[in-house]
Amino acid sequence: MEIKDSINIFEDKIKALKSENEFIIPESLYNEKENLKFESLFALSNSYLGIRGSHEEGTKISLPYFYINGVFDKSETFMRELATLPNPLGIRFYIEKELIGIEDCEILEYLREFDIKNGILWKSLILRDSKGRETKIEGCRFASRKNIHRIGIIYNLTPINYDGIIEVESETDGSIINFADAPRFKVKHTVTLKNEKLSDFAGNYIEVSTRDRNLHIGVGSYIDAFKDGESVLGNRNFNSFGEKSLEFADVKVKAGEKINFVKYIAVYTENDVHKEEIKKYVTKEITDFTEKGFYKEIVDHCLEYSKLWDMADIKIDCDKELNKAIRFNIFHLMSTGSSTNDSINIGAKLLTGEEYGGHTFWDTELFMLPFFSYVFPDIAKNLVRYRFNLLDAAKENAQKNGYKGAQYPWESADDGTEQCPAYTIEPDGSCYRCYVADYEHHVSAAVAYGIYNYTRITGDLEFFYNKGIYILIETARFWASRCEYIEKEDRYEIRKVTGPDEWHEPVDNNVYTNYLARWNLLYVKRKLDELKKDNYSLYSHVLEKTEFSDKEAAKLQAIADKIYLPKMAGRNILEQFEGYFDLKDCIIEKYDENDWPIRPDILKELTVDKTSLIKQADVVMLMYLLENEFSAEEIKDNYHYYEKRTLHGSSLSPAIYSIVGLRTGDKGKAYRYLRRAAFIDLLNLQKNTREGIHAANAGGVWQVIVFGFAGVKTDDKGELIIAPNMPEGWKNLNFKIWHNGKRLSINTYDDNSYKIEEI
Incomplete structure (x- = not known):
């Protein structure tokens, strides 16, 4: 399977999609005690799936739930409830094994903006690590209204004052449980069936089933990195650690040089296709996504929201x-x-x-x-x-x-x-x-x-x-x-x-x-x-x-x-x-x-x-x-x-x-x-x-x-x-x-x- 984004992704083209302030809900200061509130406020849904507004690199306080509408399970709980599914958002950047994250670095600039006109969560950071290296990260994510099985994430990473190798880790976490911060109610609603590469070439794929009724759900993802439209991601390594699926690669960077990291995600369930074909459909969805290109997909997504707002706006x-x-x-x-x-x-x-x-x-x-x-x-x-x-x-x-x-x-x-x-x-x-x-x-x-x-x-x-x-x-x-x-x-x-x-x-x-x-x-x-x-x-x-x-x-x-x-x-x-x-x-x-x-x-x-x-x-x-x-x-x-x-x-x-x-x-x-x-x-x-x-x-x-x-x-x-x-x-x-x-x-x-x- 050959996968490449056919569109040259420029920062300004993506940023031009951001709406005017009357449609922007901002988070301008990071406070870990406010994480769960903003995860709710910044949740993205597209009628088929919903995912909370958690940070891609992960934070100590977080309930990073991913749902598909209608996928319920009971197991040891006292009711059938929406089963939280493998979370495919994970993206982590490292420099010399040091995580470039909001809870691991000094925050020089921080802004997340929830664009309710276009259904996009924007993020802009400047972080300084323990060795004084400063990194700028800007980007966004969306759950496509045009193609409801797709989620897209893009981050433009710029090392401000250093050269080196950025290590990137793409994760899908199948260990997520419902009521993760409530000891009396914790429950795992899924069983992991597959944790493997999306294809021989690259990507992550986790397939789970609900415990009561054995409903199969497949979540796949693929990450790439671009410089001036050309893929620059180095050798990939895939690892499965229990219920976590990890793909690792690296990119050489220079101070002031921008690298576009793009993650393509797709999900299908047995309610959509026969369970034996779930992986095939997930793989094709990601292939089609990458061939179409991130930019075209997000533009089509925005057009769909434009139609909704044309009818619903007050x-x-x-x-x-x-x-x-x-x-x-x-x-x-x-x-x-x-x-x-x-x-x-x-x-x-x-x-x-x-x-x-x-x-x-x-x-x-x-x-x-x-x-x-x-x-x-x-x-x-x-x-x-x-x-x-x-x-x-x-x-x-x-x-x-x-x-x-x-x-x-x-x-x-x-x-x-x-x-x-x-x-x-x-x-x-x-x-x-x-x-x-x-x-x-x-x-x-x-x-x-x-x-x-x-x-x-x-x-x-x-x-x-x-x-x-x-x-x-x-x-x-x-x-x-x-x-x-x-x-x-x-x-x-x-x-x-x-x-x-x-x-x-x-x-x-x-x-x-x-x-x-x-x-x-x-x-x-x-x-x-x-x-x-x-x-x-x-x-x-x-x-x-x-x-x-x-x-x-x-x-x-x-x-x-x-x-x-x-x-x-x-x-x-x-x-x-x-x-x-x-x-x-x-x-x-x-x-x-x-x-x-x-x-x-x-x-x-x-x-x-x-x-x-x-x-x-x-x-x-x-x-x-x-x-x-x-x-x-x-x-x-x-x-x-x-x-x-x-x-x-x-x-x-x-x-x-x-x-x-x-x-x-x-x-x-x-x-x-x-x-x-x-x-x-x-x-x-x-x-x-x-x-x-x-x-x-x-x-x-x-x-x-x-x-x-x-x-x-x-x-x-x-x-x-x-x-x-x-x-x-x-x-x-x-x-x-x-x-x-x-x-x-x-x-x-x-x-x-x-x-x-x-x-």
């Missing part, structure tokens, strides 16, 4: 730092969703970190799906198809728990089984029972709502009547079996349940859950009545396939009519759950420097479940989703009541309070909530960015802008409504959406007027 005429933060959230969201694969979804941390195991929650339907439905409907379709593909698993889950219909798992991976652990292990080793999966059932209503919302926004009736209607029927059946008739009160209740506020569990009659269950029951009946009138043949087919009957329809109506909805006597305030008003009442009065609520002193005396303080939007979330069921006065009263009692212990909360606050006229606070949401990860406001980007929050930020300040809605008839409510200081807001098959550019203005153009 432009605010001022407020530049906020606009950058909004774009940051959009970048990570749109980099993960797949337009080609309906067997995968979007994890709560995208592909940027291991928290929650890459699992799908209600986050997808209520926080992310609206963005994709309006901006990338082809991705949205795969997200709802994912739920349909796992409908049978949801029905099995309901049956296992003693219910009818379909009960979607609180946490879903690749096969639709419940992945939420039954026990939680604390840092001190103690265990306690985790009841989330047992009681937090509102995810099934969220899935149903997602079908409704997707159809309303996209007008995709083909999906609705061929797939979506079956989800709606089976989730309605679940709720009908979940509701308990209380003869004494002549009403239906949902007892022992947990709503969005997870600090109070379990409770009876969480009003959010009861309302959404009722909505699910009534919406199915209404859509079936419409179908019976408009297309009796299809109606009969649906009823025959689901064994649904008029008697069952009447039962759904009867339950919906009598489901209990707790409320404060004589007032508009909904009671979050039965007995909530009997708790010790307390409100939030102080906020920190980031405008985040400070926990009241009462929590030093009482546990939070004994108080009226709540984790996140619960009743207010209900007011957001089912706005038409409440008067403006009811929404306002409930917003003000619960806003004072919400500590926003979940990233899902601030965006919802922003939108609902805006609808109640609390524009100033709505803007403050937007800023909290937009900067949650960039400022590490919840102190857990190290674990990955908050995906639902990213979708929520988009919703605040489009549904909140721009006032966009699609009504149940599919008509577009725009009612801007712009914040003070914004003169113009521009974004794009799809509506009725048309691509629209929308501008809203400071006088709350707007303009729509079809493009």
Whole structure:
């Protein structure tokens, strides 16, 4: 196999691709304690794979995880989680056995820049070793959007004040484990099958398999060095050390002379090709990559991102730092969703970190799906198809728990089984029972709502009547079996349940859950009545396939009519759950420097479940989703009541309070909530960015802008409504959406007027 880059790689040609500052997230000072945060912030994804923003030479504090969307494994853990795969990023430079690295040398200059317009991580260093030798290293890496099996890295190395031989080591590390810095949770999800040369000529190749289901994954790489476009890498040596694959070579250098080091990476799995052909495909991918050339590949990659941004960008005429933060959230969201694969979804941390195991929650339907439905409907379709593909698993889950219909798992991976652990292990080793999966059932209503919302926004009736209607029927059946008739009160209740506020569990009659269950029951009946009138043949087919009957329809109506909805006597305030008003009442009065609520002193005396303080939007979330069921006065009263009692212990909360606050006229606070949401990860406001980007929050930020300040809605008839409510200081807001098959550019203005153009 002959491998060479056909393009003369010049530093200026690559650097010319860097975006303007409004799309750049900088790291201008190296602090090892900040490594894990920046690894999340600077993670690269291309819908197929994701790799964290770790340093190529390695650092003491690092979780250098490499994921492929949909590759899960359980092994000794308590859930199927994204399996971290062999990390192919390793590049190390040595001079006389001394590593030229940020933790091994004096840092004279340091800058990493995350280019969210082009999906490129830039790096620029000047390092001085123990003998005073100074080396400049500049370059970048990307996960190709044009060819999703490829990752490319280039570093331009210049010895500033010395001549000599640079030794370069290219590594693929197959020893990486999940939860590498958490002793109680460490696990190795793969078995190394092959550790060998990519070809007789050069390169590294590691093939592993997941331990539970023996799914094969192959990771290959090849490194070369160029001076003025000509390969100058000396003799290569390949070594395998257990699960590490190393290729070594050297280059003669002179002071002031620039050498371009390029690493080409490719990955395939058994989900892509037959397992016996994985290496062949990896090898061909790298060969094609090198023949095409690094520069052409990265240019094509940038063009693909340009297409994405052409649809997804949000432009605010001022407020530049906020606009950058909004774009940051959009970048990570749109980099993960797949337009080609309906067997995968979007994890709560995208592909940027291991928290929650890459699992799908209600986050997808209520926080992310609206963005994709309006901006990338082809991705949205795969997200709802994912739920349909796992409908049978949801029905099995309901049956296992003693219910009818379909009960979607609180946490879903690749096969639709419940992945939420039954026990939680604390840092001190103690265990306690985790009841989330047992009681937090509102995810099934969220899935149903997602079908409704997707159809309303996209007008995709083909999906609705061929797939979506079956989800709606089976989730309605679940709720009908979940509701308990209380003869004494002549009403239906949902007892022992947990709503969005997870600090109070379990409770009876969480009003959010009861309302959404009722909505699910009534919406199915209404859509079936419409179908019976408009297309009796299809109606009969649906009823025959689901064994649904008029008697069952009447039962759904009867339950919906009598489901209990707790409320404060004589007032508009909904009671979050039965007995909530009997708790010790307390409100939030102080906020920190980031405008985040400070926990009241009462929590030093009482546990939070004994108080009226709540984790996140619960009743207010209900007011957001089912706005038409409440008067403006009811929404306002409930917003003000619960806003004072919400500590926003979940990233899902601030965006919802922003939108609902805006609808109640609390524009100033709505803007403050937007800023909290937009900067949650960039400022590490919840102190857990190290674990990955908050995906639902990213979708929520988009919703605040489009549904909140721009006032966009699609009504149940599919008509577009725009009612801007712009914040003070914004003169113009521009974004794009799809509506009725048309691509629209929308501008809203400071006088709350707007303009729509079809493009």
